[in-house]
Amino acid sequence: MGNGKGLEGVVAAETAISDIDGQQGRLWYVGYDIADLAEAATFEEIVYLLHQLELPNRSQLDEIRNQLAAEREPEPFVLSLLPTLANDAVPMSMLRTAVSASSPHDPDSNDQSEEAIYRKAIRLTARFPTLVAYYDRHRNDRELIPPDPSLSQAANFLWMLNGEKADEDSARIFDVCLTLHADHTMNASTFAARVCAATLSDIHSAMTAAIAALKGPLHGGANEAVFRMIEEIGEKSKARDYITKRLGSKEKVMGFGHRVYKTEDPRATVLRKMAKELADKTGEPRNYEISEEIEKTVMDVKGIYPNVDFYAASVYNYLGIPTDLFTPVFACSRVAGWTAHVREQYADNRLIRPDHAYVGPEPRAWVPLSERN
CATH class of the missing domain: 1.10.580.10 (Citrate Synthase, domain 1)
Incomplete structure (x- = not known):
C-alpha cells in the first residue's frame, strides 16, 4: 500500500x-x-x-x-x-x-x-x-x-x-x-x-x-467547466484548433482523465450515447458534435479518455438544467x-486518524524575543 x-x-x-x-x-x-x-x-x-x-x-x-x-x-x-x-x-x-x-x-x-x-x-x-x-x-x-x-x-x-x-x-x-x-x-x-x-x-x-x-x-465542477468550454468553442469546426492550442500550452482540458480509470470511464460510455440521443431528438446537434470533436482531438494528441463529467455536461444542458446547477x-x-x-x-466504526510525515525543523531551543533578529 x-x-x-x-x-x-x-x-x-x-x-x-x-x-x-x-x-x-x-x-x-x-x-x-x-x-x-x-x-x-x-x-x-x-x-x-x-x-x-x-x-x-x-x-x-x-x-x-x-x-x-x-x-x-x-x-x-x-x-x-x-x-x-x-x-x-x-x-x-x-x-x-x-x-x-x-x-x-x-x-x-x-x-x-x-x-x-x-x-x-x-x-x-x-x-x-x-x-x-x-x-x-x-x-x-x-x-x-x-x-x-x-x-x-x-x-x-x-x-x-x-x-x-x-x-x-x-x-x-x-x-x-x-x-x-x-x-x-x-x-x-x-x-x-x-x-x-x-x-x-x-x-x-x-x-x-x-x-x-x-x-x-x-472534485466537483468539472462538468460545468466542460460546458463553458463547449460554449466558448461555439462550433465544431473550431474545436480541434482550440483543443490543440490548449494542450500545446499545457492547459488542462476538463472532462478527461481519471485518478482511477486507465481506460474509458464506463459511465462516460453511457452518457455519450444519451447525449447523441438527445442531440438527435432535439434537432440541436451542435453541443454533441463539438463534444465529439473535442474527444477525438484529445485522444489523438494525448491518448486520454473522457470521464463521467464530459458528456454529462451536454446531457444536462439538453435537459434544460442551467450550467451552474450541474454540480x-x-x-x-x-x-x-x-x-x-x-x-x-x-x-463498523473506528475514528479515522491517519499518520503523517513531519517535514518541519528538528527540535530546537526557545529564543527570547529580545534575542531574535
Missing part, C-alpha cells in the same frame, strides 16, 4: 457498496455492473440497493418510492432561508447551508438509532432535488412548483425545475444520470462524509462535509451513496 500525498493507494475503509476496476474500466454497485444498472434499473432501485445491499422486490420498491415521494418538501425554516440564499449564495453554498440548517428541524434530529439514521438518509435524498429546484426558481423570480408525489425522483426534479412535465425519454435519461452518479467508491466527498461520521457526528453534518468537499473545483445536480444523485457510506461507517 502507498503512503504518498493524497493517500493514493491507501485503503481507508472496507465497503460493500461499490467497487472499481480501473484497468478494465468497470464499476459495480454491490456487485451489479453499472452498464446493466443504467440499462434496467431506476434511481429508486439504486437508492434501495446502496442502502440494503440487495435489489428490492416489488413491495420493497413501492415502499422506497413512497418514502422518497413523501419526504420531498423541506422543513419550513429551510424554506424561509431560500429566498435569501438565492440572492446571496452560489448554488453549492446554498445546498451546503440549507442542509446544515435543516439538521435541528429534522423530526429525528437527536435520534442516532439505526432506524432514525435511515429515515434521515431517505429524507435527505428526497429533499436535495427540491432545494436545488426551489433555489433556481427563487433566483429567477418564478413561482415555486411543489413536488408531485406521482412522479419519480428524476421526473419530479425536471418538473419542479422547468415547470413542464418531462417526456418519457427525457425522464428516463435523467434517471440514468442519477444512477450513474450515485456512488463511486472512496472519492473525496464520500471520504469527507465518512471521516465526519467516524467522529460519531450526525448524518446532516456528514452531508454538509460531503457537499463542502464536492464544492471544490478539483448540485451531481449532489442530488451522490447523496444516495454518501448516506449509504455514512450508515456503513456507523455500523
Whole structure:
C-alpha cells in the first residue's frame, strides 16, 4: 500500500457498496455492473440497493418510492432561508447551508438509532432535488412548483425545475444520470462524509462535509467547466484548433482523465450515447458534435479518455438544467451513496486518524524575543 500525498493507494475503509476496476474500466454497485444498472434499473432501485445491499422486490420498491415521494418538501425554516440564499449564495453554498440548517428541524434530529439514521438518509435524498429546484426558481423570480408525489425522483426534479412535465425519454435519461452518479467508491466527498461520521457526528453534518468537499473545483465542477468550454468553442469546426492550442500550452482540458480509470470511464460510455440521443431528438446537434470533436482531438494528441463529467455536461444542458446547477445536480444523485457510506461507517466504526510525515525543523531551543533578529 502507498503512503504518498493524497493517500493514493491507501485503503481507508472496507465497503460493500461499490467497487472499481480501473484497468478494465468497470464499476459495480454491490456487485451489479453499472452498464446493466443504467440499462434496467431506476434511481429508486439504486437508492434501495446502496442502502440494503440487495435489489428490492416489488413491495420493497413501492415502499422506497413512497418514502422518497413523501419526504420531498423541506422543513419550513429551510424554506424561509431560500429566498435569501438565492440572492446571496452560489448554488453549492446554498445546498451546503440549507442542509446544515435543516439538521435541528429534522423530526429525528437527536435520534442516532439505526432506524432514525435511515429515515434521515431517505429524507435527505428526497429533499436535495427540491432545494436545488426551489433555489433556481427563487433566483429567477418564478413561482415555486411543489413536488408531485406521482412522479419519480428524476421526473419530479425536471418538473419542479422547468415547470413542464418531462417526456418519457427525457425522464428516463435523467434517471440514468442519477444512477450513474450515485456512488463511486472512496472519492473525496464520500471520504469527507465518512471521516465526519467516524467522529460519531450526525448524518446532516456528514452531508454538509460531503457537499463542502464536492464544492471544490478539483472534485466537483468539472462538468460545468466542460460546458463553458463547449460554449466558448461555439462550433465544431473550431474545436480541434482550440483543443490543440490548449494542450500545446499545457492547459488542462476538463472532462478527461481519471485518478482511477486507465481506460474509458464506463459511465462516460453511457452518457455519450444519451447525449447523441438527445442531440438527435432535439434537432440541436451542435453541443454533441463539438463534444465529439473535442474527444477525438484529445485522444489523438494525448491518448486520454473522457470521464463521467464530459458528456454529462451536454446531457444536462439538453435537459434544460442551467450550467451552474450541474454540480448540485451531481449532489442530488451522490447523496444516495454518501448516506449509504455514512450508515456503513456507523455500523463498523473506528475514528479515522491517519499518520503523517513531519517535514518541519528538528527540535530546537526557545529564543527570547529580545534575542531574535
